[in-house]
């Protein structure tokens with residue numbers, strides 16, 4: 174009997190350690206699959222990735238109820254955790270159905286049923302990832318992503334930026350705002366460049382930085398306080414050597430009078446951004462204006 | 471015919487002679503039909519829905535919706551989800567309850583022999599082994615599966631994810647057939663090789679935690695195989711040779727003298743009914759039993775005591 178028991182204990186130990194070893198490998202594999210693949214754009218309402226992988230049973234009911242065939246279940250060999258739903262925005266973005274059928278279908282709550290307004294979905298975040306590829310950054314007018322965005326005018330805005338190549342034009346570049354981007358991927362699908370899109374949806378965890386809470390933005394603090402916190406609030410002055418001025422079109426410090434058409438050589442973007450003059454201060458709020466005024470300082 | 475002359479014949483030959491091929495394969499055929507129908511329904515439902523807007527069944531074994539109303543959820547995957555620290559919503563819990571109740575009544579491992587697609591693979595491997603008269607191989611302790619089951623739950627707890635679902639061949643293959651296989655074919659081949667080369671019935675009999683979970687679920691099931699005419703047994707061993715869980719047959723079949731009743735009590739019996747098929751003497755049949763009665767000397771089946 175004792176021998177039998179000893180054999181039993183011995184066998185059990187052997188089995189346990191073999192299975193334990195297997196589980197260790199398995200556990201490491203599970204940890205690794207938790208690392209978020211850049212391709213894993215989840216359906217609307219998906220819990221944060223860690224919770225999602227604990228809740229989703231990989232049934233595909235969300236896939237079945239998506240009227241646009243947007244969602245797929247990850248297959249063995251895909252980069253996304255096996256069996257979980259995701260979509261590839263470049264091919265088939267989420268059409269942001271008002272009744273969000275994918276969420277309604279989910280039997281586990283891996284897609285959060287509290288999501289009532291599709292505009293609150295945060296499937297990912299669009300990122301203009303290839304500025305060299307995006308033609309807007311080259312100074313061409315495009316704005317296709319801006320125009321297809323379902324959260325129009327909010328999730329993507331077009332900001333202007335000086336075109337330093339011509340020195341006289343603006344670039345109209347797309348800027349994504351995490352406050353409104355749902356990560357639907359319509360922009361990624363529509364982007365006019367060949368192959369991979371210049372604007373891509375990425376899992377929020379990969380796309381969004383932690384921000385810089387330890388920095389105070391002077392202008393914001395100023396607005397909050399209603400006055401400047403640094404006293405006195407001195408205007409910036411350029412102390413240029415006599416007889417010289419600054420050419421913003423790229424020539425830099427040059428002899429006075431060499432700049433031909435001062436109006437067009439002004440930075441157009443700064444002009445656009447210039448607040449309407451409301452005070453009668455002799456100084457313009459834009460120091461460049463002062464600089465470029467006839468006679469200068 | 472004397473029992474011993476049959477040894478060496480392939481199992482089931484005798485039954486085919488006695489009952490005809492169809493009757494000697496009755497439960498096997500029904501089982502395959504069941505397995506293929508269930509998988510098939512999942513596969514063709516989207517097509518039918520496209521034409522008629524009627525969804526017969528949607529999803530896969532992990533969770534599904536029958537006729538857009540009845541939710542079904544695999545209780546094993548839901549329990550892993552619980553261990554991973556998530557509380558599923560009501561639909562999921564209700565679905566798991568319905569499925570659990572079903573298997574609780576008709577036998578947990580009915581899942582194995584009537585639903586699971588891997589069973590077809592392991593059955594073929596075992597059949598090939600018997601055709602080629604392959605013997606032996608590396609034995610793996612049959613209790614390993616309980617450890618595996620335990621560790622899948624532990625892993626869910628530690629990783630906070632349903633870790634087992636990353637490699638579970640059962641769901642991988644079933645889901646693959648419906649939603650796209652990817653490289654899951656490789657897993658089918660791996661299990662086939664394991665069962666064909668390493669040793670008989672290794673995967674389902676020693677490792678798979680899915681079958682193990684369902685065996686625990688069906689411990690008190692009402693539907694069981696009964697060796698109701700065990701006195702007719704001529705020791706041909708055919709039932710033993712075809713049974714995927716051979717150890718379950720011995721006591722009920724030969725234990726009359728020791729006072730054991732004739733129901734195959736073990737929850738590892740998959741209710742596949744293959745023993746019924748291959749027995750030329752019609753020793754076995756499906757029967758219902760009063761649950762919660764253990765096969766102990768105290769709960770004797772009096773009829774068999776008298777024999």
Ligand code: SF4
Nearest residue numbers: 239267268269270275
């Ligand atoms: S919101 Fe609509 S389009 Fe987007 S994934 Fe869900 S069902 Fe599909």
Ligand code: SF4
Nearest residue numbers: 229230232233235279
């Ligand atoms: S419906 Fe829910 S549980 Fe099922 S695959 Fe989709 S997210 Fe996962």
Ligand code: SF4
Nearest residue numbers: 322354355357358360
């Ligand atoms: S993903 Fe693109 S299209 Fe969709 S909301 Fe965000 S910016 Fe707009």
Ligand code: SF4
Nearest residue numbers: 307308315317318364
């Ligand atoms: S559609 Fe593409 S190329 Fe055009 S502005 Fe948007 S990101 Fe740039």
Ligand code: SF4
Nearest residue numbers: 582586588674678681
């Ligand atoms: S033991 Fe596992 S693989 Fe084998 S039939 Fe049962 S569930 Fe399927």
